[in-house]
Amino acid sequence: MKKWLFTALLAVFALTKADAQFDAHFTHYWKMLNFYNPAGAGAEKRMLIYAAYSNQLTGFENNPKTMLLNIDAPIPFINGDHNLGLGVVNDDIGLFSNQHLYINYAYGFKLFGGRLATGVQLGLVNSIFDSKEIIFGGDNNDPAFPSGNANGNSIDFGAGVLYQHKYFYAGISGIHLNAPLVLLGEKNEIQIDPFLNFTAGGNIPLKNTLITIQPSLQVMTDLVAWRADITARGTYNYNEKEFFGGITYSPTTSVAFFLGIEFMNITASYGYELFTSGIGAKNGSHDIYLGYKIDLNIFKKEKNKHNSIRVLQ
Numbered sequence: 001m002k003k004w005l006f007t008a009l010l011a012v013f014a015l016t017k018a019d020a021q022f023d024a025h026f027t028h029y030w031k032m033l034n035f036y037n038p039a040g041a042g043a044e045k046r047m048l049i050y051a052a053y054s055n056q057l058t059g060f061e062n063n064p065k066t067m068l069l070n071i072d073a074p075i076p077f078i079n080g081d082h083n084l085g086l087g088v089v090n091d092d093i094g095l096f097s098n099q100h101l102y103i104n105y106a107y108g109f110k111l112f113g114g115r116l117a118t119g120v121q122l123g124l125v126n127s128i129f130d131s132k133e134i135i136f137g138g139d140n141n142d143p144a145f146p147s148g149n150a151n152g153n154s155i156d157f158g159a160g161v162l163y164q165h166k167y168f169y170a171g172i173s174g175i176h177l178n179a180p181l182v183l184l185g186e187k188n189e190i191q192i193d194p195f196l197n198f199t200a201g202g203n204i205p206l207k208n209t210l211i212t213i214q215p216s217l218q219v220m221t222d223l224v225a226w227r228a229d230i231t232a233r234g235t236y237n238y239n240e241k242e243f244f245g246g247i248t249y250s251p252t253t254s255v256a257f258f259l260g261i262e263f264m265n266i267t268a269s270y271g272y273e274l275f276t277s278g279i280g281a282k283n284g285s286h287d288i289y290l291g292y293k294i295d296l297n298i299f300k301k302e303k304n305k306h307n308s309i310r311v312l313q
């Protein structure tokens with residue numbers, strides 16, 4: 001294990017209580033409104049299934065790796081704009097493995113020519129610490145560290161609002177609002193900090209072209225630290241295919257590039273994040289997004305059109 005990571009883990013568990021920002025950052029945040037904001041459930045007005053994978057700080061031993069699977073859709077059998085979402089996240093970093101299972105519900109209504117949605121989230125967070133790889137040097141029974149695997153879980157809550165218009169969207173959400181406390185064994189615990197997320201974006205079609213400019217912004221904070229991502233993205237539509245690419249700048253943190261395609265309701269995109277803090281280009285983060293949209297018109301009642309056949313005598 002790299003020295004800096006081992007030292008960080010010792011610092012965490014040298015205390016009986018540790019604070020942690022539980023959720024990972026994805027380069028494709030602009031494709032994942034329903035992950036960062038419960039009000040984003042059903043925002044596509046179609047069933048949306050997607051997976052995202054982030055391999056961060058590549059080249060370091062026990063580097064962070066995050067995988068997300070999400071599915072959400074409008075509820076087809078209830079009148080009104082009701083939507084449900086379900087997601088599961090697995091996040092491995094060092095000797096920690098964190099999981100987050102969540103259910104989103106969102107209700108939307110028309111407002112000022114657009115759609116305003118409010119959403120709530122009910123989740124379960126779980127943390128596992130594996131101490132088998134720790135080399136203590138002398139005393140192998142240090143009471144500050146759990147022996148073997150230690151795990152614990154806790155319920156958490158979130159909420160958000162999202163406004164969508166033809167040319168822009170904006171939303172704000174709070175995740176882990178109850179600051180869930182996860183007990184690891186008898187003497188260790190992790191306090192998961194709430195964090196606020198603001199996101200906004202635009203849709204600017206260029207006149208007489210097949211190109212659209214789609215800028216976006218995301219700001220995440222736990223009221224102690226913060227991260228902002230400013231993205232410039234362009235899309236090009238050709239022969240029922242959409243090609244897109246762009247760049248994201250995060251002040252004092254990184255620069256990321258991404259490139260993708262959408263066809264036949266399938267979206268695939270790859271991004272690479274280069275840190276500006278001196279870690280180096282080869283130790284950046286890989287980010288992959290795969291999504292699929294399913295039209296739910298099969299649940300809508302439609303009139304059956306047919307020709308009336310009569311026998312004339």
